[in-house]
Amino acid sequence: GQVAYIFDELQDCVSREEPIHRLEEQELVRSLNSFLETLPREKRAVFLRRYWYMDSIAEIAECSSLSESNVKTMLFRLRKNLKAHLQREGFVV
Secondary structure (H helix, E strand, O other): OHHHHHHHHHOOOOOOOOHHHHHHHHHHHHHHHHHHHHOOHHHHHHHHHHHOOOOOHHHHHHHHOOOHHHHHHHHHHHHHHHHHHHHHOOOOO
16 A cells, blocks of 8 residues: 555656657657548648547537538548558558
8 A cells, every 4th residue: 555655645756657768659649640630620620629539529529610410420441540540650540
């Protein structure tokens, strides 16, 4: 119990992650950013609203003047394209 307590106190100073995991995470972030850069503005905004800001489909539809069905379809296709992008980059999905 004490070890977990101590690590909680130090969590802002010491990472429990192994260096290889941090490198993999950095590569994933780089790959996600490169994917987002390829998207048109509207698609990038929809993607970020859903997966970064965690907006609902209804909220995204309202703000983007799209139907909920269009938002769902767009997100489905974006996920499919992201998966293909990550696989081309060497990630196991």
